[in-house]
Amino acid sequence: MFAKGQTVIQLFEQLAPKHYAMPDDKIGLQLGSLQKEIQKVLVALDVTDEVVEEAIQLGANLIIAHHAIIFRPLAHLQTDTPAGRLYEKLIKNDIAVYIAHTNLDVAEGGVNDLMADMLGLSELTHLEDVHTEKLQKLVVFVPETHHQAVLDALFTAGAGWIGQYSHCSFNIPGTGTFLPQEGTHPYIGEAGKLERVQEVRVETIVTASVQRKAVQAMLKAHPYEEVAYDLYPMDLKGRVFGLGRVGKLPAAITLRELTQLAKQVFDVPAVRVVGDLARPIRKVAVLGGSGGRYMRHAMFAGADVLVTGDIDYHTAHDALAAGLTLIDVGHNVEKIMKRGVAEYLAKQLIKSDTQVIASAIDTEPFQFL
Template identity: 55%
Template sequence: MKSVNGNEIIQVFESWSPKKYACMPNDPIGLAIGTLNKPVTKVLVTLDVTNEVVDEAIDNGCELIIAHHPPIFMKLSNLRTDNPKGALYEKCLKNDIAVYAAHTNLDVAPGGVNDLLADALQLENRKILEVSFEEKMMKLAVFVPVDDADALRDVLAKAGAGRLGHYEACSYTLEGKGRFRATEGADPAVGEIGELHIEEEEKVEVVFPQSMKNKILKAMLNNHPYEEPAYDLFTMDVDTNKQGLGRIGKLKQPMTLREFAQFVKVQLDVPCLRAVGPLDRVVQKVAVVGGDGNKYIRAAKFAGADVFVTGDIGFHMAQDAEVEGLSIIDPGHHVEKVMIKGVAEKMASLCADQKLPVEFIQSKINTEPFQFI
C-alpha cells in the first residue's frame, strides 16, 4: 500500500475533532510520542496505550496509534526506562510508533465519544448537555457558471463548509445571470475581450465556522473557473457553532430504572453496573457523559434528565443526586471504548474522501483495569 505522511492523517482527524474543542485545562492532547513526519500505512485506534496495545500495533505493522486517553497525562520529571511507564515509551520509540491523543476534544466533537454513547443508547432528539465551545458562523455566497456549480459545491463540502449538526454538504442555490466585460490583460474563462458577456450562473451559499475562513476561501479560489470570482462573505450574528460535553435526549419508550439498567448493560457491553434511585421509577429523558461525569450531575438535573449515565460517580455525589431525584447509571469509565470502532470507521471514511490510502485497525485489547468477581 502506498504510504501517506502522518501529518496528513492528523490534519484530517483535526478537521473533525480539532484541538480547540478540548474543555479541560492543559489537556495533554496531540502528539505525545514520536513523530508524525513519516510515512504511515496503518493506524491502530485504541482507548488506552498499554504494553499489550503497543505489541498489537507492532504485530499489525502500525506506524501510528490514535488513543483517547493520553499516555502521558502528567508532566514528566524524568524519562527512565527502568520503570513501567518509561519502558512503554521506549518500546514506542524503538519501534518507530507515534502516539497521538485525542481526549476531551474527542468527547466534544460531533460524532465523537458522547455522540457514540448516545447512539448506543438510541437517544432521540438529542442536544448538547453543557456547551463548552462557541464561535461565530460565516456565510460564503459565490457566483459560478451553472456547469461548474456541482464541482465547486463538492470542493467546498470537502473543505468543511456546510456542516450543520449531524448534516454535511449543506448549501443553498439560486439561479441567475452574471454580466461582465473582460478588458485588455484579462484571461477570461468564458466570453471575449472587450465584449459584454452574459453567463447563466448559480449563486452558491454555504456556512462554516469563523475559524475555517481562510481554508474555505482558499478552496473556493483555487477551484473556481473564473479568473476573478465574484463572492460575498458575511459574519452571522445569530447562528453560532456550539459544541460541548455530554448529550441529553429521550428513549423511544419509557422504561423503569431496572429495565433501563439492563438495556445499558447490553448496549454498552458491560458485565455489571451501579444504579442510584428507585428501580421501579419510570425514566425516559437520559443524559450521558463518557468517562468521569461527577462534575455534570447538576447540568443533567437542570436539563431535566430522569437518569444520568456516566462513570466513576463518587459516594457523596450519588447521595446528592438521590436526594434531588436524579437517578444514575454508572457503567464504568471504560464504556468510552465505543470510540475505537467509531473513530476507526470515521477516519477510514474521511481519508477515503481525501484519497489517502491508510488502513485503520480497531484494537482488540481489553484495557479495563477492573475485574468483577
C-alpha cells in the first residue's frame, strides 16, 4: 500500500518541523497536492528542469527539495518563461513539490549535523540559537487498572522528556468521583449513581511538537468515555535548536589537511580558502549555504575555521584581519541533504510501498576549470 502525501510529509516533519524555519522562509507545499497516494518520493537540492525529468522517468509524484521554486508572489504564470515551463511540466505530470529549507538546516540530523558528522566533529554546539522548544505539563487522571497502559502510550508518543532524561513522570494515587448522567455509557459504574474510583494523577512533560500526538495517544489508551486532563504552560525551557554547528576534530590538523578532507567528504572539486594553510585547526564551525554573515558567530564560539559557502570578497578580508580562517566549499555542499533525507524517510516509510530516492542530478551551476 502506498502512503498518502500528507502521511509522507507528517513523517518528514518529525525531522524538520515547519516552526524551526526562519521568519519569511519559503517552505512547505509550493506546488501540487498531497491528497493522493505517493508511489515515489524524489529528494533533491534544487528543482531544475533536469530534476523534473528525472522525477518523470522514475515515476516520482512528490519532490522534497531544499531550495524553493517560488521565492516571491507570482504576478502571472506564463508558460513561455523558464519558470513557467517548469511549473507547467510539474503540473502536467502531477508532481507535487514540498520545500524544507532553514527548518532542515536547524533540525537535529539535518544539513548542519550532516556536515559536522562528515568532518568527524564532536562536542557539538550551535553557531546561533534560533528556537527554544516550548514545554507544557500534561496532567491526566487514570483508573489504576489502566495506569501503566496510559503511561506507555504517552512515552511512546514522545512525552516525558526533560533534557536527556526520558520517561519522566510523577504519579499520585487518590480517589476520583463522578456521576454519569442519562445517556452516558461509563466504563466504570452506571448512569445516575455516584462513583468513587481509585485513580492515579499522572503528570508528565510534553513539547509543542509532540503535544497533539501525545494527547491522542493518551485518549486512545484511556478507558473513560470522558477523560479529565489538563495542559499547563511551563517556564522550564525545552531543547534549544540552532543554525550551524561548532565542534572539535578528533585531533588538530592543518588548514591544508582540513581543506583536503572537506573536498573529499563533501565531494566538491575545489574550495576557496582564507588563512595560513599551515595553521593548526581543532575547533571547526560549519554552516550549509551562504554563511558569510556568521563569521563573527564563529569567532565568538572560539572556532579556528568556518566551513561554509558563498563567501564574498569583503567578508574574506574581514576574516583575514580578525584571524579567522575560512573554507568556502560552495553553496552546493548542501547536496548532502539528498542522501540524509532519503535515508531518514525510507526508514519511516518501511511499512509502505512508497519508495524514496535521492536525486542523482548534480545541480551545481558552476564549472571548475
